[in-house]
Each structure stands twice: as structure tokens, then as C-alpha cells.
Amino acid sequence: MKIAVFMGGESSEKEVSLRSGNAVLKSLQKQGYDAYGIELKENNQILPFLENEYDLAYLVLHGGNGENGKLQAILDILGKKYTGSGVLASAISMDKKRTKMIAESIGIKVPRTFDKIESINTFPVIVKPVDEGSSVGLHVCNNIEEVKKAVNVVRNPIIEEYIKGEELTVGVMNDRALGVLRIIPKAADIYDYDSKYKIGGSIHEYPARIDNKLYKKAMKYAEDIHIELGMKGISRSDFIMKDDEIYFLEVNSSPGMTETSLIPDLATLQGYTFDDVVRIVVETFSK
Known part of the structure; x- marks a missing residue:
């Protein structure tokens, strides 16, 4: 099986995608997979899917066309297997407003x-x-x-x-929550770009040391959102905890896989290494 790792793209998250993609590619090659990387350019996002040979497209694209369902639609037309959520789930989860409406409709609190x-x-x-x-x-x-x-x-x-409280995130893999992580930004009051991607920008507390009932509620909310939206593979839902309540912020259909990303941390709570997560994704979507 030949695996092509697609990364880059045209969104503002391109650099994060490249870091994530190269980490995934390194893991695949280390585990003996026949894998290679393809960087999508802003003016050339479609032809790479047509011109290259692969049995599985491992999508490590953040934001833009890589996460809004458009490139997934191309792969569906081509009849190619690919990792992650399909067209509809990707499109809905990319729209924060629409996702909040769906979350609220199934009983999950959201900011006004x-x-x-x-x-x-x-x-x-x-x-x-x-x-x-x-x-x-x-x-x-x-x-x-x-x-x-x-x-x-x-x-x-x-x-x-703006609900000021504790930042929580929950990873879900194949419909099951991995655990809850609390994010403590070091230099900012809010979990901004630098807090996310600069090494040492934030403290990741996992498992989150919070009330057990709230821990379980965050896990359930993340699973419910993942399933309600029809998401596949890995997703990550972000929450704010304030006054013994959990508020849903957004869900990511293609979470980061960099050295400072949250999914690799959360996976360890289930005994998974970074390589395990990559392998499970391949096994899930290559069937």
C-alpha cells in the first residue's frame, strides 16, 4: 500500500500543516510504510491528487479547502481512500456558528x-x-x-x-474520547496562536485535574458532537469550564500533529504513542 501524506495548502494554518504533515510522514516511514509527502501549493491544490500515485491519501491539512470538505469531495469523485471526516462533516465542523447551533440542539451549552x-x-x-x-x-x-x-x-x-474560565480540550478517536486536557497559557490570558505553537507557550495538564463529573461531561460532549456531525477518525473539541459548567467552543476535524499539539498528549492517556495514533488512522481508513 502506497500512502501519500498531503500537507500545506492555502490557509493561514499552512505552516502548522507542514509541521504536522512532516511529523506524520516521519512516523509512517519509521514504521515501514511506503509513504511520501506532497505539499499542496496555493495555486496548485487539485492536480497533486490527480497526478500522483497512492492507495491512501493521509490528509494533514488544517483550515481552508483541506478542512472544509472541498478536497474531500475531489477524493470522493476520484474514488480514492482518505483519512478523516468526509465532505459533509468537514464542511459543517468548519463553520463555527453552524456547529454551535447543532451542539446546542443536542443539549450542550455554548457561548452566546x-x-x-x-x-x-x-x-x-x-x-x-x-x-x-x-x-x-x-x-x-x-x-x-x-x-x-x-x-x-x-x-x-x-x-x-467571552467566557473567561479554564480552557479544556478533548480528543476523540473512532467515536471514543481519549481524555480531557487542561490548557494553561503561560504568557497570555487566552489560548492564542503563540500559546498553541511556540514550544513552552502553554502548560498541558493531562489528565485535567478537574471535578470528575465535569471531566466525564466534557468527554461525553466531545463524543456526542463527533457522532452527531458524522465525523470520522480523529476530532478535537475545545471547551471553556466556568462555575461548574462546560461550554462548547468548536470542533476540529483535522487536529494538529506537531510536537506541541494536543492529540498526541491526549493519546497517551489511553496508552498510545504518536506512532500508534498514526498507525490506527492508517488501519481505520485503508480497509
Whole structure:
């Protein structure tokens, strides 16, 4: 079986994708798989899927067309096997607003969303892109003027209530939660891009030392979202814990696999190494 690891792309998360992709490729080759890497360029995202030979496309693409279902649709048309969620689940999970609506419909608490600037009646609020990850373009706004400035620079913005609390994340692999991790940013009040991807930018506490009932609730919420959206393989749901309540923020259909990423940490709670996770993904999607 020949495996092509697709990475890069056109989104603001391209550099993270390259780091994740190279880590996955290194693991595959170390484990004896016939694998090679393909970097998607901004102006050449379709031809690599047509021109290269592979039995399984291992997708390590974050944001943009790699995570919104468009490239998954191409692979479906080609009849190629690929890792991760399919077209519909990818498209829905990429839209933070739509995902929150679905989460709320199955009984999961979410921060309030404001459709118009004029409707904001509490501060601070968060302004962020509705369809980007890695905390790219995230703004904490304390007044209307700051909101207006943020909305002008953020593409497809979503405005939501800023709930200050403990940052939690839960990984799910093949419909089962791996565990709960608490994120403690070192230099920032919020888990921003630098906190995520700079080595030492945050402390990862896993398993999270929180109330057992809340731990189980976060696990269940992540599984429920994964299953309700029809996600496949690995997903990662982010939450805020405040006043003994869990609030869902977003779910990632293609979580990072870098040296500072959260899924590899969470996998250890089930006894899995990084190589184990990569192998399980291959075994799941090559059938």
C-alpha cells in the first residue's frame, strides 16, 4: 500500500500543516510504510491528487479547502481512500456558528453569539473568523469601537460572548474520547496562536485535574458532537469550564500533529504513542 501524506495548502494554518504533515510522514516511514509527502501549493491544490500515485491519501491539512470538505469531495469523485471526516462533516465542523447551533440542539451549552454589533449587550466579546482554526484572527474586544475594528479586519467574523474560565480540550478517536486536557497559557490570558505553537507557550495538564463529573461531561460532549456531525477518525473539541459548567467552543476535524499539539498528549492517556495514533488512522481508513 502506497500512502501519500498531503500537507500545506492555502490557509493561514499552512505552516502548522507542514509541521504536522512532516511529523506524520516521519512516523509512517519509521514504521515501514511506503509513504511520501506532497505539499499542496496555493495555486496548485487539485492536480497533486490527480497526478500522483497512492492507495491512501493521509490528509494533514488544517483550515481552508483541506478542512472544509472541498478536497474531500475531489477524493470522493476520484474514488480514492482518505483519512478523516468526509465532505459533509468537514464542511459543517468548519463553520463555527453552524456547529454551535447543532451542539446546542443536542443539549450542550455554548457561548452566546451576536448576529449584529448593535445587539451586543455584554463585554468582553470574542471576534474571530467563522471558518479558521488555530486561534488565527482572534480578538478580545472590550467595547463597541474595538469590535468594529476587529470586524473590519477579520474575514467572515463571528461575534460571541467571552467566557473567561479554564480552557479544556478533548480528543476523540473512532467515536471514543481519549481524555480531557487542561490548557494553561503561560504568557497570555487566552489560548492564542503563540500559546498553541511556540514550544513552552502553554502548560498541558493531562489528565485535567478537574471535578470528575465535569471531566466525564466534557468527554461525553466531545463524543456526542463527533457522532452527531458524522465525523470520522480523529476530532478535537475545545471547551471553556466556568462555575461548574462546560461550554462548547468548536470542533476540529483535522487536529494538529506537531510536537506541541494536543492529540498526541491526549493519546497517551489511553496508552498510545504518536506512532500508534498514526498507525490506527492508517488501519481505520485503508480497509
